[in-house]
Amino acid sequence: MTSATAVRDQPVTRDEVVDTALRLIEENDISALTMRRLAAELGTAVTSIYWHVGNRDALLDLLVERLISDLGNVRYAGRTPRARITSLARQWRLRLWEHPHLIAIAHERGRIAAMFAPMQQALAGELAQVGVTGTKAATAIGALQFHIAASVVMERTASRGPSAMVGDPAAWPASYGDPALVAALSAPVDYPAVFDLGLSALLDRLVP
Amino acid sequence: MTSATAVRDQPVTRDEVVDTALRLIEENDISALTMRRLAAELGTAVTSIYWHVGNRDALLDLLVERLISDLGNVRYAGRTPRARITSLARQWRLRLWEHPHLIAIAHERGRIAAMFAPMQQALAGELAQVGVTGTKAATAIGALQFHIAASVVMERTASRGPSAMVGDPAAWPASYGDPALVAALSAPVDYPAVFDLGLSALLDRLVP
DNA sequence: ACCTGAACACCGTTCAAGT
DNA sequence: ACCTGAACACCGTTCAAGT
Numbered sequence: 001m002t003s004a005t006a007v008r009d010q011p012v013t014r015d016e017v018v019d020t021a022l023r024l025i026e027e028n029d030i031s032a033l034t035m036r037r038l039a040a041e042l043g044t045a046v047t048s049i050y051w052h053v054g055n056r057d058a059l060l061d062l063l064v065e066r067l068i069s070d071l072g073n074v075r076y077a078g079r080t081p082r083a084r085i086t087s088l089a090r091q092w093r094l095r096l097w098e099h100p101h102l103i104a105i106a107h108e109r110g111r112i113a114a115m116f117a118p119m120q121q122a123l124a125g126e127l128a129q130v131g132v133t134g135t136k137a138a139t140a141i142g143a144l145q146f147h148i149a150a151s152v153v154m155e156r157t158a159s160r161g162p163s164a165m166v167g168d169p170a171a172w173p174a175s176y177g178d179p180a181l182v183a184a185l186s187a188p189v190d191y192p193a194v195f196d197l198g199l200s201a202l203l204d205r206l207v208p
Numbered sequence: 209m210t211s212a213t214a215v216r217d218q219p220v221t222r223d224e225v226v227d228t229a230l231r232l233i234e235e236n237d238i239s240a241l242t243m244r245r246l247a248a249e250l251g252t253a254v255t256s257i258y259w260h261v262g263n264r265d266a267l268l269d270l271l272v273e274r275l276i277s278d279l280g281n282v283r284y285a286g287r288t289p290r291a292r293i294t295s296l297a298r299q300w301r302l303r304l305w306e307h308p309h310l311i312a313i314a315h316e317r318g319r320i321a322a323m324f325a326p327m328q329q330a331l332a333g334e335l336a337q338v339g340v341t342g343t344k345a346a347t348a349i350g351a352l353q354f355h356i357a358a359s360v361v362m363e364r365t366a367s368r369g370p371s372a373m374v375g376d377p378a379a380w381p382a383s384y385g386d387p388a389l390v391a392a393l394s395a396p397v398d399y400p401a402v403f404d405l406g407l408s409a410l411l412d413r414l415v416p
Numbered sequence: 417a418c419c420t421g422a423a424c425a426c427c428g429t430t431c432a433a434g435t
Numbered sequence: 436a437c438c439t440g441a442a443c444a445c446c447g448t449t450c451a452a453g454t
Binding site: 011012044045046047048051052 | 436437438439440
Binding site for chain 4: 242243244254255258263264
């Protein structure tokens with residue numbers, strides 16, 4: 001936790017409010033973003049934040065818009081269209097994972113679509129190369145987008161709790177016939193592996 | 209919103225606290241569950257709730273445990289193992305969807321595993337019939353569980369915001385070569401279809 | 417064993433008043 | 436144009452005191 005700016009000579013700006021709010025969220029989590037704490041961090045009265053951004057809800061909208069405009073495109077590569085789509089999806093997952101708090105907020109506000117806009121167009125280009133267009137391409141894009149967003153949302157939420165196990169060994173009879181299964185289920189979830197498995201299964205279906 | 213019980217002759221019980229808390233959440237959402245509102249609904253002082261359940265966090269734990277013990281098993285059918293697994297997955301999705309608020313809480317608390325325990329054992333039985341056991345079965349169970357939980361979490365969160373579109377038509381150049389794609393992308397997400405697509409792709413991979 | 421009111425340290429937000 | 440303090444209606448939680 002950085003110490004609050006005690007006094008300030010410059011007026012606060014809207015961008016500065018957004019910057020500081022982002023910092024508070026990324027250093028802690030969304031619950032650290034209170035209007036009073038934000039004001040303390042900025043060295044102003046709470047009420048002056050209301051002048052700049054309206055209210056807390058509008059501030060959250062601004063944070064999401066900032067995220068969207070910061071995301072931009074992502075580097076990806078591969079020899080075949082399928083390899084490029086795989087690379088693209090993995091890169092987007094990693095990129096979103098840098099802002100897990102924000103993507104949860106974006107999701108709640110129905111802004112996931114806008115967030116993925118650059119990815120959609122790159123994906124549409126790759127799909128067109130393998131002859132997938134129109135509603136089929138839309139389905140593929142929707143499914144991949146869902147898979148990526150879900151992976152980040154699920155891993156993020158789970159990582160706040162106890163290390164998420166898939167299974168609870170105690171729920172299985174001690175005499176259960178497949179001890180290797182029970183043992184494997186009690187390991188922590190390997191999210192990247194689950195992601196890759198789902199991705200590759202989807203691509204088998206979606207990319208001819 | 210039901211009117212609060214004005215006076216009461218019986219002592220409050222822990223179960224009654226949990227019941228009322230569940231009702232508050234399911235009739236509204238998690239933000240409706242405040243200790244003060246709960247007390248008003250029960251017709252007691254706020255502080256007496258603390259005597260029964262500890263604090264708000266412990267109450268949320270109790271709600272999740274209640275959900276888990278209420279879930280139990282689910283009916284499913286089908287001629288082939290694959291059909292039965294598909295039916296099982298769909299039924300679990302529907303079942304969880306009856307308690308979207310609670311499953312978000314369960315997920316945050318790392319209790320998804322316990323929630324899915326009955327499903328895991330049914331699934332293990334079906335997988336064994338097609339020769340999938342051990343770590344392979346654990347992977348399959350983990351992937352299916354992730355898919356079901358993600359579907360509910362994503363659809364639930366999205367449904368609080370504006371009707372989620374996959375794509376924003378305005379983000380595409382008006383001259384884009386595939387208008388059918390752009391049009392299809394701007395329709396609301398069909399979550400059951402996305403769920404079934406992902407499920408069937410996973411099963412192609414996981415069930416021989 | 418169960419309940420109570422008072423108190424504390426927080427929230428978001430509005431408003432009238434300042435420069 | 437920008438900032439301020441006071442005030443309101445909320446939170447969760449603790450505690451000493453009641454029966």
